[in-house]
Amino acid sequence: MSNGGWLFLHDQSDYGNYDQTANLNDIAGYLELAFRFNDDQVTDDFRNAGEPYQPVTTQFNTAFDYFGDRDGLGLDPNKTYTVPVKEVIDGDTVKVTFDDGTTENIRILGTDTPEKEVNDQYERIQEWEGIESNTYLESKAADATDFGKSELGGKTVDLVFDDNEPVRDAFGRVLGYLYYDKSGDGTRNANYNHQLVKQGHARVYDSSFSKHSAFIDSEETARANGTQVWAESDPANSSEIRDNPVDDLFFPKTASVRTATGGVSDSRVPVYAETTATQNLDGGYSYGGDIPLVAVDESANVAVVGGPFIDEGYEKNEGYSTDTSSYGNYPFLTNLVDYLADTSGDVLIDGGHGQFGADYGLSAEDAAYYMRYLEGQDIAFEGINDFTSANLDGARAVVVTTPPESFTQTEIDNLNTFVSNGGAVVLMGSGKTTPEARGNINSLASGLGTDLRVNADQVTDDTNSVATSSEVPETTAFDSSFPLFDAYTPGTSSGYSVSIPTISEDGSTLNDEYVDVKNGGSSSLDLTGWTLEDEAGNSYQFPDGFSLAAGDTVRVHTGSGTDSSTDLYWGRGSAVWNNSGDTAYVYDDANNLATEQTYPTNDSDSKIAVKTVNEDGSTLNDEYVDFENTGSSGEDLTGWTVEDEAGNSYQFPDGFSLGAADVVRLHSGDGTDSATDLYWGGSYIWNNGGDTVYLYDDTGSLHTDYSY
Structure with missing residues (x-):
């Protein structure tokens, strides 16, 4: 410090038994500095970054020259970058190379193309007007990728940023427009982002980008004409959901x-x-009453x-x-x-x-x-x-x-x-x-x-x-004097009482695997259009005209047979209900959740926990995460994924199971998978300065997370 160096001391509160304030104050004391850290925690219930312990402030002492603008690092949002396309990853993601040799994934701003089957867990079907089939969207993902390759493959493009958007998204990808030579006259004046929407390969992503209105107009035209992905869009025939009287x-x-x-x-x-x-x-204003x-x-x-x-x-x-x-x-x-x-x-x-x-x-x-x-x-x-x-x-x-x-x-x-x-x-x-x-x-x-x-x-x-x-x-x-509490469409009141009293998930035959559905109401219930589903999205639709009398129970077998008033048959050739745990959902004909039942009732019977994170390994294989099955039965991890905060994703191998009380180590590097060790096969994942491990099950639901 006497030679002009700077020392930065960073304290934190005592959360999680962290208490180093005295040590840091010792440093300040040895250096004969005038300040000390206060041994406390500052919270703000209103101005925060999501939680009270993350206070946000704009109260700056501008007498310090720390708040002015300066030359930034990285990409200049006011500059146009002319870059060659290295790879079209999919319809809305393109890899380019900059003059300094670095490569970046460019997220095509303002657009969203259908996800490929391998990324189906990230698809949100509700975003696609008038489309109700994930399988259909998956079939159109390849078309969007092919369009990107035909338009941009091997070409040089101009990367331009939008004043209303950040340079990078939450996953570190660059956000921008790509302009390219579409006509062959040597002029890069065609906006690839807009072309994706015009040609029906993408929906408009409703962020704050400045070209939103023009893109929306083009999407509406593509939808009206049934162009590409919109060929099966039929909002007028979309299923009614959740239209019940307002009880709460x-x-x-x-x-x-x-x-x-x-x-x-x-x-x-x-x-x-x-x-x-x-x-x-x-x-x-403080209310003294309601x-x-x-x-x-x-x-x-x-x-x-x-x-x-x-x-x-x-x-x-x-x-x-x-x-x-x-x-x-x-x-x-x-x-x-x-x-x-x-x-x-x-x-x-x-x-x-x-x-x-x-x-x-x-x-x-x-x-x-x-x-x-x-x-x-x-x-x-x-x-x-x-x-x-x-x-x-x-x-x-x-x-x-x-x-x-x-x-x-x-x-x-x-x-x-x-x-x-x-x-x-x-x-x-x-x-x-x-x-x-x-x-x-x-x-x-x-x-x-x-x-x-x-x-x-x-x-x-x-x-x-x-x-x-x-x-x-x-x-x-x-206040029921306001006409706001009926179903929006009259006559859609549920008025039913349905339950799932029994789930037999471990039958010796497919017909010994079943779910019982009971009508607990006082009148017969028409189940036409109702469905029974598991956590993986497998769906059984009750037969047209099937009614369940008041107080009666019907058994839905997984296998095949002749339907009757007491027994129905899914007709599957394989089991549905996981022995290690699952949830049965019953939805009514408006797709409202009528009832659900999860088994086993003890969450610990099916709990995969993050046991250890070693983020600072000397090699890629010394960087790892340990996952432990803390339950009492094995767990099939087929389709489960691990992610970090940046969105890097690893999928467990098909057929991989983790036995009760067993631990598997997921290394960041390469190797041969075994029952105790799996290999991501990439670069460093876990940030030494802190990160979060997210574990998602095969339905895409968050199973657990662990932050360090």
Whole structure:
């Protein structure tokens, strides 16, 4: 230090029995420095990067010259890079080589092509309007790849970035447009990203990129013409899902609703939190009694909802711990839209003000399950980034979640014109946002002529909540005088009581393997269109016209036989139900989950744990992760995958099983697989500075994770 060197000391809190503060303070003492670390932990319930122990701040002492701009490292977002194409990996990923010899995977910005079969676990069928078959999408993945090879193979392209997007995505891939010579005249003026959409090989990825409107127009044309992947798109015949009367609602990370001057009057509140809920104030209005979560302003055609309650992150298929499909969030929101709107048409959701990628905001990319619900009601759901009159024309409502960026006066004027023509606006707040973002949505509310506001608080409930998470309160505190709590389509009420009393997973024959389904209701139940599924997605459809009398049970055998009123036969040639554990799901004819049963009931019977991570090996094979079966029976890991935070993925070999109490070591390098050692066969994976091991089962669901 006396010779001009710098010393950086980095402390951390005592979480996980880490306590090195005294050691670091000793260093400061030996160097006769004036400062010491405080032995504490700083948390922030509101301004954080996802959790209170990750505080975020903009409170800088600008007397220090540490906050100015400087020349960056890596790719310059303002520069065009002319690069040769080294490989077309698939339709929306291309590898290029830069002048310095480095190679990068370019993620084709604004597009999403179907996943190949090997990556099927990453496909979200709900994102593809009017398409309900993963197998069909897989068949179109090769077409998209072939198109990319025919257009870009062996060519030199111009890589250009978008001002509205980062240079890299969350997985480290470069995001950009590729311009190429399509006509052969030597001019690289064709946008490959746009061509993918125009030619029907891709859907538009609803992030905040600046060409979103033009891409959406091209996608709509391709869909209307049935071009390529859209040949089997038929939204008008999409299955109805989840359209039941609204018995309960859940509100993740929600704020309450207030007015510009204080509390909201009861006459404007259709939904309150339960009386067990509490407010965590961030300078907001304190309610002495019931806490409103939804409020309406009929004169302004505006509603304010406290939280982003159509966030697909709370879907079980997306890794959430609890099945939320029985909650009435989707029909409630759709009823709310129709209650406020005086016109018909699409429902739009804003993605042009930074919501994509914000923890507290949603774009269309974050609400695909609600899109699929609306399809079943013959309503289109589209992302909108540019609030022009042309883009708003033909819509019935706009949903705006908490925006990191403010609306311009021109955008507000266009929204007011939209409202004056009968359109509705639903504003969704968040209880875990920044004051600036909350200010943006409240400024929009003011500009729309309503006095409703998102409150500066977070509503939690330790008693009435989803998955025992107080930050996801549930409620049945409704004012039923509002016409918001029926199924959106009349006559779709379930009114049934179905259970699975028995699962025989280990039969000596296929017909000794079965599931019993019981009608616990007081009247006969028509099971036409109902399905029985396992965790892997194998599906059995009950016969047309099959009815189950009140109190009766029908046994669904895996094998073949003659159907009767008490016994049905799947007709499979192989077993369905895993001996080591599985879940049986029964869905009704609207694809609502009617009941489910998981076995074994003790989770430890089928638990693969991360035992050890050695991230700092001297060779690739000295870098490894140990997985231990802590259960009492073997586990078939066929189709299971391991990933790191960067998205690098390893798939266990077909037929590989891990016995009870056994451990297998997954090395990063090369070698010959055995019962105790497996080999990734690549480069270094696990970051020495910290990383997370994610283990996904063969359905793509997160089984466990381990951070170091």
